[in-house]
Amino acid sequence: MDLYYFIGLYQHSAKLILIENKISCGCLFLRANLVDSFYVAQDQTDITQAYQERNLLIMSLSSIQIIAADPAGNKTIFVLTPVSREFYQPIASYLLSLKEHNAEQIAFVLPDEPGLHGRMEMCGLEFCGNASRTFALIQAKKLGFSGQHTLRVRVSGCEDPLDVEVNVETNYTKIRMPVPLSITSWNNDVLVDLGGILHLVTMDKAPNPAAFETLKEQLIQEYDPPALGVMFFQPENRSLTPVVYVADVRTTYFEGSCASGTVAVIAALTHACPSGDYSYTIQQPQGELTASIKKGKNHIDSVFIEGPVAAEEPITIQLPLQLACTGRI
Known part of the structure; x- marks a missing residue:
């Protein structure tokens, strides 16, 4: 029985593994995902070289x-x-x-x-x-x-x-947003489904973590979306406090601004309005976004969000x- 050292890379990832195992000569089994590269060492000199290879790979993948x-x-x-x-x-x-x-x-x-x-x-x-x-x-x-x-x-x-309109000189952008899949009443608030995220628009309620957690748990239990937001909107001064939860990473943020949440707000505000063009500038904790919506009869033709970007x-x-x-x- 010889001692073999295998140092391999998972395909298309930065994960390194080191397998140390005694196996019979000529009877070599490699896991299927060790397809990018591997190194086999059979004596101490090769083992030293193997560790050097491993360390170089780690350093190259750690930035x-x-x-x-x-x-x-x-x-x-x-x-x-x-x-x-x-x-x-x-x-x-x-x-x-x-x-x-x-x-x-x-x-x-x-x-x-x-x-x-x-x-x-x-x-x-x-x-x-x-x-x-x-x-x-x-x-x-x-x-x-x-x-x-x-x-x-x-x-x-x-x-x-x-489609996104950009001005490279001024760093101003305007994006055509997904049209809401549905706009429905939910416990005296308005629920707006954008497909990749579900937003609840609530009017004249003070934003706070406890209120958000209560609403979040109710929405998860009923809809289990990949991401959800509660948009605490104050109609009097058109100000919005967006709070967003992402299920996969289990993060909750009181965000500086939220483009999809702004779409949800303007969709809620214009839901009962007749056909036409509507535009709102919504003040948010760290900036403002302008939303424009074009409504046809009983449907939304288009929604745009625009504003500056610093990168x-x-x-x-x-x-x-x-x-x-x-x-x-």
């Missing part, structure tokens, strides 16, 4: 490139380095803990797709309008665009690609070594 952005106060970190979905949650948890960025959410940029200007997923695979319009601006700059352009991007929580230059950060090796912090 990622990110962009920190601020779309109307809804601070978002975009991970530019390709990452397997199994690493979304631990990487997001680490990035959200970085006080210098003070981010509310994490987005992951995906490889390009023909016919589109880019693809992006949120950590919990939910839909986020602010992240989507910011991503379009990031892509426009990456592609070397100047002035005004319309980009088509594919994002999580949406079945079809979205920093890409930077490279080091992940904790334990996260790079195990996928856990």
Whole structure:
């Protein structure tokens, strides 16, 4: 019996494993997902080399490139380095803990797709309008665009690609948002289903964690959505406090602003209105967003959200070594 050391990479991920096992010569069994590369060592010299290979691989996989952005106060970190979905949650948890960025959410940029200007997923695979319009601006700059352009991007929580108007000089963006799938009354409030996220619009109620938790538990029990928000809206001064929960990562944030929540608010405000064009500027804790809606008879033709975006230059950060090796912090 010989002692073999295997050092392998999971396909398309940054997870390293070390297997130490006694096996018979000529009877070699490798797990199916060890397909990218592996190293076999049969003596002490090779074992030393194997550990050196392992350490180099760990170091190369422990750094990622990110962009920190601020779309109307809804601070978002975009991970530019390709990452397997199994690493979304631990990487997001680490990035959200970085006080210098003070981010509310994490987005992951995906490889390009023909016919589109880019693809992006949120950590919990939910839909986020602010992240989507910011991503379009990031892509426009990456592609070397100047002035005004319309980009088509594919994002999580949406079945079809979205069109985003961007001005590279002014960092202003306008996104065509998904039309609500349904607008219904729910316990004297208004429930707006956007597919990738479910929003409850409640009027003239003070925003507080206890009220949100009560409503959240009721909505989860009844609908179990991938993400949900409670939009505490004050009609008198058109101010909104958005609170959003994402199930996959179990995060709750009183957000600086919320684009999809703003769509839910304008949908609720105009639900009983006749056909026509309506526009509202909604003040939010860290900024303001303008929403416009075009209504036909008994249906919504289109909804747009627009506002400024601030995005920093890409930077490279080091992940904790334990996260790079195990996928856990």
